Amino acid sequence: MLGLNLAGKNILVTGTGRGLGRAIAIALAKHGSKVFALSRTPSTLDSLVKEQPSIEPIVADVSCWEETRCKLEDLKTMDGLVNNAGIFTTDPATMVTKEKIYKVLDTNLLGVINCAQVVANRMIKDGRPGSIVNMSGTTSLSCAGVGFLPYAMSKGGLDAATRQLAFERGPYNIRVNSVNPALVKTTNSSAQIIEENPKLVEQMEFKTPLKRLIEVDDVTGPVVYFLSDLSSMVTATCNVIDGGILNCMV
Known part of the structure; x- marks a missing residue:
């Protein structure tokens, strides 16, 4: 049984300074993985390593293509990659500037493609399967x-990139999925969003069949699954974690 x-x-996780990325890095370390944690903020990486000393920190901003590429090319071959780094803006769609759109896309979409290229190409070179x-x-x-136009654009593009990467890297036994x-x-x-919209939690809990918002652990579990051998035949999928709100709205 698998x-x-x-x-x-060896698993690289980006955007590990706080929130989901930090929780994913810690969960993987507790499962015995050698975690390489990337963040643009040295202080948050220091606190992460203090909490989980086995984690190896990498200071880099994924929106900086060449800087990130240089640092990742110096790493050993990975078995897994979690592209978690992300930012968002809250400017209305008719007012958001080109510069802000590019900033979000550089991190949320192009940064992902850059990391995936370096990590997957190294896997292929060394003949190692990966996720x-x-x-x-x-x-x-x-x-x-x-206010979420650039963010929504980046995530729509990311789902498309997930399928394309899965198709092109599948013959090398490299699986690619999105959560x-x-x-x-x-x-x-999310704390910022909830603070700016005080009734949001109440409204979303009412509309969600499972009657609660998502907690961090609800996301780390599926991520661990997709990195593991339990999902060895799963690739090119987009996996919604929402308590049923999209398909069963009350």
Whole structure:
């Protein structure tokens, strides 16, 4: 019977300074993986390593193509990659500037493609199978409200990139899937959204069949699954984590 089989595997996780990325890095380390944690903020990486000393920190901004590429090319061959780094803006669609759109796309979409290229090409060179998990969102499938045009564009593109990468890298036994959570209650970014929309939690809990918002652990579990041997025949999928709100709205 297949198990997780994550012990001893090299896994790179981006955007690990806080929130989901941090939780994913810690969960993988607890499963015995050798985690390489990338963040643009040295102080948050320091606190992560203090909490989980086995994690190896990498300071880089994924929106900087060449800087990130140079740092990743110096790493050993990975068995897995979690593309979690992401940003968003809250400017209305008719007012958001080209510069802000590019900034979001550079991190949320192009940064993912860059990391996936370096990691997958190294896997292929060394003849090693692997798994890539892209952290997308339900904004790729449904409108999230005013102000999320660049973010929604980036996640829609990310789902398309996931399928394309899965198709092209499948013959090398490299799997690529996306995880698409709705609003996660306990992350730093969601705290800002909830603070600006005080009735949001109440409304979403009412509309969700499972009657609660997503917690961080609801997302780390599926990510671990897609990196593990349990999902060895799963690729090119987009996996919604939303408590049923998209398909069963009350």
